[in-house]
Amino acid sequence: MAAVPISTSASGEESLSHLYYQNVCGMNSNIDGYLLAFSGGCYDIIALTETWLDDRTQSSYLLGNEYNGFRCDRGPDNSRKLTGGGVLNAVRRTLKAHRIDDTTWNTLEQVWVSIELTDRKVFLCVIYLPPDRTRDKAITDTHVQSVLSITSKAKPCDEIFVIGDFNYPSLCWRPSHDGFMYPDPDHSTFSICALALLDGYCTATLQQINDITNENDRCLDLCFASYRDVAPSLSLAPTPLVKAVPHHPALTLALKNNDCNEYQQISYLSRFDFRRANYSEMIQALDNFDWSIISIETDVDIAVSKFSSIISRFMETFIPKTVRNKTNKSPWQTPELRRLKRAKNAAFKKLSKFGSLPLRDHFRRINISYNRLSRRCYSAYRRRIEAKLKSDPKKFWNFVSEQRKESGLPSTMVLDNKIADNAAAICNLFASKFSTVFTNEILTTEQISEAGNNVPISNGCISSINLDDNAILAAARKLKHSNSPGPDEIPATLLKKCVLPLLVPLSHLFRLPLATGKFPVDWKQAYMFPVHKKGDRSNVNDYRGISALCAVPKLFELVIIKPIFSHCQHAISDDQHGFLPKRSTATNLLCFTSYVFESFAQRSQADAIYTDLSAAFDKVNHRITVAKLERYGLAALFYTGWNLI
Structure with a gap:
């Protein structure tokens, strides 16, 4: 058992948890691409809208072992359409997160998640308002009620973020000295639903912080945050997670995570490796053993206990042990790919801290190299699995079965x-x-x-x-x-x-x-x-x-x-x-x-x-x-x- 610091900061300074957001305009056409992106992700939280997912895509296959997924797919309860839409909030398993649900919110394509940082909770809502629902007053009121409900539960030190595609191109925003954005009445057109939405956020003391516009100089993706003296840092992502989407630039949000002297226990499990057991010598030793110690016993519980103890001693002698630490290593990862992943994470941390153009270019170069090698390794892994269909059908069908079901447990239940x-x-x-x-x-x-x-x-x-x-x-x-x-x-x-x-x-x-x-x-x-x-x-x-x-x-x-x-x-x-x-x-x-x-x-x-x-x-x-x-x-x-x- 080993203890390592939870925080990644080196000398008592504030560490950062990073959130990535993007309207991806469909994930189902490139599931493997997103699988590779999540396995090599630098972000602690990944919020996506317009996922276009349905129950045929399992979250465990999409997110791998590193993230817990909280989804709201499109369905008859929350949309007039049966395809498209949907939101996903993926939180790294090292963070404690759980979903907040209410049956009255089922008409919305949104997900509320509570995330515990070292000194506070972050309540994060990922929402998608399709164009045909932006003038639906009932939908707007339901969302506002969910925001007010969460606000009533939050403590003064907690933070609330609502991020998503609101589809209000007629709203224009102007910056203020504290970094928050305010509606520009001279250049905006306010519908009844837009006014109700802004009034609700004002009541919940949430302010808009996204000033990054698309190629049409419009801001469709909005981010509302709890009001503070200074707005949180929201910036353009150095690279999109998988693909660039017109009208929807990828965004990153840095959340301060005050460092503390907490340590996380990393378990290294020691277990018998029965595949490497010396059964021939073990059989000979068992054959020479005097089993009268069992045969003369009349109490069944004592006899069973003695038998288990004897077998355990023989196992210690003839069966080697192996130490396995619990890692989230993907099966297609190679040593070179893991080295590139570490270099990519280090480059991202430097970029997040200093934000210079040379560091951005350095991160992009490493990211390109990592993605290229990751695709090659994954393709080789898939070819090996397909070859098992003839040589080892059981392993092949085990792989197929794993893709059809969710695996593992959420970090919070x-x-x-x-x-x-x-x-x-x-x-x-x-x-x-x-x-x-x-x-x-x-x-x-x-x-x-x-x-x-x-x-x-x-x-x-x-x-x-x-x-x-x-x-x-x-x-x-x-x-x-x-x-x-x-x-x-x-x-x-x-x-x-x-x-x-x-x-x-x-x-x-x-x-x-x-x-x-x-x-x-x-x-x-x-x-x-x-x-x-x-x-x-x-x-x-x-x-x-x-x-x-x-x-x-x-x-x-x-x-x-x-x-x-x-x-x-x-x-x-x-x-x-x-x-x-x-x-x-x-x-x-x-x-x-x-x-x-x-x-x-x-x-x-x-x-x-x-x-x-x-x-x-x-x-x-x-x-x-x-x-x-x-x-x-x-x-x-x-x-x-x-x-x-």
């Missing part, structure tokens, strides 16, 4: 008005959410018996399960290869490769739960991962949890599932497709469509009823489940201890 902006706090929010899903309903014996009455009583029963070496070997062959361990730190790959010398301890460990009716406590542990379902990615309520179990109980399940399934198979409906071998949702859909087509051919009616049980597996009462299994003839396998599985 919310659960019922509780905000978390660090890893520990975010984990606690997810723990609080997932714990509410599970139920532990207390039922009487009569209720349990009544619930199990719909299960037919089996004529036969299973009093024991064959746990010989052949059954364990057959189960190990079915175990999927994985180098990702569960809480016991034993991966499935190790069990598969070392199963022969482990037959004696595994056989004893598998017999103990069946003999004592007690499931090991360690085997109940699991790593839980949040998976986004739908909606806002920063809202914990929009996630479901999946569990990564230990590999040893997975192997135990494969050993006992075959005889149990064979015993219960006669009672399972032929229409059941879930959780059955060689059946899936695909076979279910195939049978359903065949039935519907047959109904069409016979001119008969076909009705379908769809039901969905919320968090069904999390709410299953285990005592009822055990009672049903007992009626199936599995009573001898499930003693009282199994009720707590």
Whole structure:
């Protein structure tokens, strides 16, 4: 674990966070170009309007690993048109940022984001007012209300910025001594909506600071900032992010970020490198080990704990460790490209500090070299991925799958008005959410018996399960290869490769739960991962949890599932497709469509009823489940201890 200063300033002076803004007039025609621009970006905040994006473009693919994205795409709620428009606010992950939403603002193409700097918060709104909505008084009033709502929440030290394309070419601006811009009544034409907008900003004490005009000497992109003694520094960007857009010059805004003695912990994770493990020597050592220390143990929890400790010692001996620091390195980056990126960032810092023309030209030259090499590296990376289609199809389709889904978690997350902006706090929010899903309903014996009455009583029963070496070997062959361990730190790959010398301890460990009716406590542990379902990615309520179990109980399940399934198979409906071998949702859909087509051919009616049980597996009462299994003839396998599985 290492500590590094959060701020980039060298000697206690003020550091700067840089915001880039541009109306890009469409990103969807050059997604890869923007991906490369974000991966090599010098800016802490990137605000874009007229993105023209829709739900087919994932933010994680567009922004990579360095930025959190907050988007508002065009849709039927906020526009009369279905294409074009849209705004994007990308904030570097090193900054704590979260979105501020209100359902009454859904009619606007805007995004409000709260960003925490070292000494204050910055509330940033990125907005696009299309030409056909500039005279819509309701739209203007809604936006003004959002500004006033944020103003009421801000503290005196906080800053508010509203930046975007307002499409008011009839407004002209004149500068003042403090750097703020004021409407020029002699050269401007004020519509009712424009007056309402300016009055609202005046009430919120926001003033316009952009004096950079386009080639028509008009200012379509405006930036309103909290009133201070001196206006913030807004300037023309040295180069556009991807392309120059007519009528919309790219802008940069420097935000002072007062330096403080805060330090950020950089984690260097040490983990086993199972790909470099010396399995041949490990197998020999395991084979020579005296496993009687496990075989004589009658307490299942102690036996499992001893087994895990022994395997852990062998892993320390025969499996090397690797240290990996968490970086945001893109997969196509080369050492030369990373060197150019560092030089580009250094040149940008000097340009931001001194602003001379030679420094601007120097930055542009490095930026051109970086962009040229970045495109070549990315093209070579794509060619390597495409070549995997023949040599390694799994890796190719993993790449394709990653492009279709969002990855990672936002740096700031919310659960019922509780905000978390660090890893520990975010984990606690997810723990609080997932714990509410599970139920532990207390039922009487009569209720349990009544619930199990719909299960037919089996004529036969299973009093024991064959746990010989052949059954364990057959189960190990079915175990999927994985180098990702569960809480016991034993991966499935190790069990598969070392199963022969482990037959004696595994056989004893598998017999103990069946003999004592007690499931090991360690085997109940699991790593839980949040998976986004739908909606806002920063809202914990929009996630479901999946569990990564230990590999040893997975192997135990494969050993006992075959005889149990064979015993219960006669009672399972032929229409059941879930959780059955060689059946899936695909076979279910195939049978359903065949039935519907047959109904069409016979001119008969076909009705379908769809039901969905919320968090069904999390709410299953285990005592009822055990009672049903007992009626199936599995009573001898499930003693009282199994009720707590």
